Amino acid sequence: xxxxxxxxxxxxxxxxxxxxxxxxxxxxxxxxxxxxxxxxxxxxxxxxxxxxxxxxxxxxxxxxxxxxxxxxxxxxxxxxxxxxxxxxxxxxxxxxxxxxxxxxxxxxxxxxxxxxxxxxxxxxxxxxxxxxxxxxxxxxxxxxxxxxxxxxxxxxxxxxxxxxxxxxxxxxxxxxxxxxxxxxxxxxxxxxxxxxxxxxxxxxxxxxxxxxxxxxxxxxxxxxxxxxxxxxxxxxxxxxxxxxxxxxxxxxxxxxxxxxxxxxxxxxxxxxxxxxxxxxxxxxxxxxxxxxxxxxxxxxxxxxxxxxx
Numbered sequence: 654x655x656x657x658x659x660x661x662x663x664x665x666x667x668x669x670x671x672x673x674x675x676x677x678x679x680x681x682x683x684x685x686x687x688x689x690x691x692x693x694x695x696x697x698x699x700x701x702x703x704x705x706x707x708x709x710x711x712x713x714x715x716x717x718x719x720x721x722x723x724x725x726x727x728x729x730x731x732x733x734x735x736x737x738x739x740x741x742x743x744x745x746x747x748x749x750x751x752x753x754x755x756x757x758x759x760x761x762x763x764x765x766x767x768x769x770x771x772x773x774x775x776x777x778x779x780x781x782x783x784x785x786x787x788x789x790x791x792x793x794x795x796x797x798x799x800x801x802x803x804x805x806x807x808x809x810x811x812x813x814x815x816x817x818x819x820x821x822x823x824x825x826x827x828x829x830x831x832x833x834x835x836x837x838x839x840x841x842x843x844x845x846x847x848x849x850x851x852x853x854x855x856x857x858x859x860x861x862x863x864x865x866x867x868x869x870x871x872x873x874x875x876x877x878x879x880x881x882x883x884x885x886x887x888x889x890x891x892x893x894x895x896x897x898x899x900x901x902x903x904x905x906x907x908x909x910x911x912x913x914x915x916x917x918x919x920x921x922x923x924x925x926x927x928x929x930x931x932x933x934x935x936x937x938x939x940x941x942x943x944x945x946x947x948x949x950x951x952x953x954x955x956x957x958x959x960x961x962x
Contacts, residue, residue, distance in 0.1 A: 657698040662724040664691040665703055665713075669721055672710040695720075725795045733934045747938040748777045752791045753801035754854065755782050755880045756900030757925070760952050761801065763903070765945035776938050784853035784878065792930050798939045800928040801952070803897060804855035815927040815947040817955060819897040821859060821920040822912040824883075828890040829911075836914045840869045846892030848875035848883050860895060863919050884910065899925065899952040925952040 667677040668688060678685040696703050703717035713721055753761065758780070766778060783791075785802050792800040793810035803819070805811070823842060825831050831845070849871065850857045864870055875886055883894040884901060888909060896912075904910040915921070927946055929935060935943070947953050 657695060659727070661691045661695040661698075662720060662727075664688050665695060665717065666721055666724045668692060668704065668711060669713050669717065674711065676710075729795050729930075729933055733936055747775075747936060748779065749799065749936070749939050749942045750779045750781075750797040751799045751801065751942075752781045752783060752788050752797040754785065754788065754803055754856075756803060756856070756897065757801040757950070757952060758782060759901075759903055760899055760950045761946070764949035764951070765942065768949060769942055769945045773938070773941070778942070784851075785855040785858065786853050788928075792928055795930060795933065798929060798933070798935060799943065799946075800926075801946075802855055802926050802928060803900075804859040804923050805926040805928060806855075806858070810931055811928050812931045813926050813928055814943050815953055816924045817953045818921075819899055819923060819925045819952060819956065820914065821856070821895050821923050822898055822914055824887050824894050824896050824901060825911050825913065826888045826890050827909065827911070829887070829893065831893065831913055832911050834913050836916050839863060839867055839915055839917045839920070842871060842893065842895070842915075843869060846874045847871050848877065848886040848892060848894045849873040850880070850883070851876050851878050854878070856896065859920070859923055863917060866919070867917070897923065897925065897952075898956055899950075902951050927953070 664677070664681075667681060668674055671677040671680055674688050674692075675685050678688045681688065692703060699716070701716045702714050703720060704711045705714055706712075751761070761780065766780075769776075769778070781791075781797065785805070788800045788802050789805070789808055789811060791797045793808070799814075800811075805813070823831065823837055831837070849860065852858065852861070860871065874892065875882070877883060880896065880900060883896065884904065886892060887894050888904075895915075898905060898912040901910050901912065905912060927943060
């Protein structure tokens with residue numbers, strides 16, 4: 654049976670993750686030749702090529718992909734083992750890593766994060782904000798344990814730990830003519846200046862699907878990667894945007910913004926998801942955090958019929 658020095662896996666893993674030998678060497682603070690040498694020794698031990706080079710840098714061979722997946726699993730198992738030891742000490746230490754869309758942040762910080770930290774003050778939590786595509790990548794590659802995503806596409810690498818229907822609505826400010834509208838047809842949205850998230854976000858991908866199926870195009874006067882920009886756009890009376898109400902729950906409760914239902918089956922059936930990598934054993938701290946999220950977040954409670962509009 655072949656064997657190899659597992660310590661050399663980190664050089665392969667970082668080289669593929671960084672895209673080039675030089676970038677991996679800079680990250681690891683060693684010479685590029687040292688990275689190349691360790692990968693070459695690994696290839697020699699296994700008698701198989703692990704990397705291929707192209708114009709953009711390096712890519713793993715099928716054998717390289719197997720080793721990288723193995724390395725990720727080993728890292729996950731190590732983190733799980735350490736977390737279980739923490740649990741034996743009474744969950745007094747540890748960490749939880751979350752990657753999320755911006756629309757979940759207000760809900761996350763005001764609810765489960767605050768309560769979780771009150772109960773487990775020694776556990777650290779990291780929250781990174783990015784788009785749907787990047788969230789799926791980071792979860793599938795074990796760069797984060799938990800992901801919060803709206804309108805998550807099907808992905809065999811991902812499992813849903815919790816989901817809830819959260820319809821997409823038109824959002825307007827206090828001065829807008831639609832403020833008191835009971836509902837809207839999707840095609841009516843074309844009558845107003847509209848601001849939208851860009852295409853890497855689940856919100857925009859969902860709208861693109863509806864535009865195509867309804868043969869109605871929303872010509873955005875403003876596109877952005879920040880929900881805060883959309884909120885400022887509508888609050889200042891410049892037009893409308895489209896968001897799930899949980900992403901603006903604080904502004905709705907204060908009466909600063911208003912959410913208007915859209916009569917479209919696809920938009921009404923959109924869902925918020927809490928996701929993890931398929932097959933990953935979550936740390937005890939992460940499992941506890943999942944429970945707090947599903948219990949305390951507005952995103953995982955069905956919208957009330959009399960919710961603020």
